[in-house]
Amino acid sequence: MYFGAFQVAISSLRPTLSGLAKLYENNLFLSTLYEFLNVPKSVPDPLHPMAVPRPWRSGLRVENLSFHYPGTDRPILHDIVMTIRPGEIVALVGRNGSGKTTLTKLLCRLYDPDTGQITIDGTDLRNFKIEDLRGEISVVYQDFGRYHMTARENIMLGRPDIAPDDPSIVQAAQWAGIHDYLIRLPKGYDTVMSRTFADGEELSIGQWQKLALARAFVRDSQLILLDEPTSSFDATAEFEFFEKFREMARGRSALIISHRFSTVRLADRIYVLDAGHLIEQGNHEELLALDGVYADLYRQQASYYQDESQSVNNNNIPALSTAFSK
Numbered sequence: 001m002y003f004g005a006f007q008v009a010i011s012s013l014r015p016t017l018s019g020l021a022k023l024y025e026n027n028l029f030l031s032t033l034y035e036f037l038n039v040p041k042s043v044p045d046p047l048h049p050m051a052v053p054r055p056w057r058s059g060l061r062v063e064n065l066s067f068h069y070p071g072t073d074r075p076i077l078h079d080i081v082m083t084i085r086p087g088e089i090v091a092l093v094g095r096n097g098s099g100k101t102t103l104t105k106l107l108c109r110l111y112d113p114d115t116g117q118i119t120i121d122g123t124d125l126r127n128f129k130i131e132d133l134r135g136e137i138s139v140v141y142q143d144f145g146r147y148h149m150t151a152r153e154n155i156m157l158g159r160p161d162i163a164p165d166d167p168s169i170v171q172a173a174q175w176a177g178i179h180d181y182l183i184r185l186p187k188g189y190d191t192v193m194s195r196t197f198a199d200g201e202e203l204s205i206g207q208w209q210k211l212a213l214a215r216a217f218v219r220d221s222q223l224i225l226l227d228e229p230t231s232s233f234d235a236t237a238e239f240e241f242f243e244k245f246r247e248m249a250r251g252r253s254a255l256i257i258s259h260r261f262s263t264v265r266l267a268d269r270i271y272v273l274d275a276g277h278l279i280e281q282g283n284h285e286e287l288l289a290l291d292g293v294y295a296d297l298y299r300q301q302a303s304y305y306q307d308e309s310q311s312v313n314n315n316n317i318p319a320l321s322t323a324f325s326k
């Protein structure tokens with residue numbers, strides 16, 4: 001009888017004990033989440049926030065801005081002055097490490113400048129609630145996120161409040177040039193973007209980049225920040241993207257960072273950064289006439305293509321094909 005009672009007690013205790021073990025295990029995972037949620041903000045919200053203007057009237061201005069990253073003493077940006085008016089497409093060019101991405105981080109207020117300020121319609125960004133300010137900005141960074149979720153969810157992350165069948169999702173995918181690919185997948189927009197899952201699909205880097213752009217375009221924002229948005233696009237996709245871009249961005253301001261001058265020359269105004277200093281500004285023709293760093297970088301890239309076309313004219317292609325047939 002005692003043995004029987006012991007057996008019954010053990011078997012009824014077993015689920016409780018395994019439940020406790022599971023609770024402990026899950027708590028370990030949750031502690032990482034709570035640690036993340038407790039990370040202090042690097043920039044403070046204002047005590048008396050002002051509403052972000054809608055629509056912007058005079059636009060965004062960067063005024064005598066200087067900046068160095070916290071924990072380092074190397075200045076990254078020096079005395080930057082820049083204007084992005086509503087509806088304007090502005091390009092930012094410069095060599096690697098010149099501070100282009102850093103400037104976009106300051107525009108989103110991931111950091112505050114050391115000196116100077118950034119204003120929207122004359123009001124310092126520090127006067128807006130951070131959430132409201134970022135709600136007005138769509139950004140695609142160089143190291144954009146790749147989420148192992150469905151294509152629809154990947155796009156919706158840009159605007160989680162919309163319904164899964166909201167037409168703006170398809171519209172954003174069309175702008176980004178990924179719609180035609182997605183509808184041809186067996187599960188269409190509901191295909192998981194990873195081969196880790198059954199029926200999942202693996203995207204190429206250029207396709208991931210298009211999905212990241214769709215995530216940015218689905219947002220109803222007034223400023224679009226694109227950090228090398230088409231670096232992995234093929235030539236046709238890039239041409240189609242920028243052909244549609246002005247129509248898509250209509251009324252919104254855009255700041256595009258690119259090393260490709262085919263993209264840059266389409267901008268209304270181009271700023272040239274060199275080692276954290278703004279050294280030239282103007283449109284493509286003005287900067288070529290100035291014959292400075294921009295003209296130099298442009299000619300370097302153009303000469304590459306010219307050399308290629310010359311070699312075509314020199315009938316090198318038949319020689320190459322004979323080499324392959326041999």
Ligand SMILES: Nc1ncnc2c1ncn2[C@@H]1O[C@H](COP(=O)(O)OP(=O)(O)OP(=O)(O)O)[C@@H](O)[C@H]1O
Binds near residue numbers: 076097
């Ligand atoms: N989080 C960081 N902490 C400290 N220094 C940083 C950080 N991020 C960038 N830097 C430094 O700031 C400088 C400018 O970097 P940034 O990423 O703005 O350059 P970039 O112009 O965007 O270059 P690229 O064309 O390669 O993208 C670099 O010298 C880099 O070392």
Ligand SMILES: [Mg+2]
Binds near residue numbers: 100
């Ligand atoms: Mg960069």
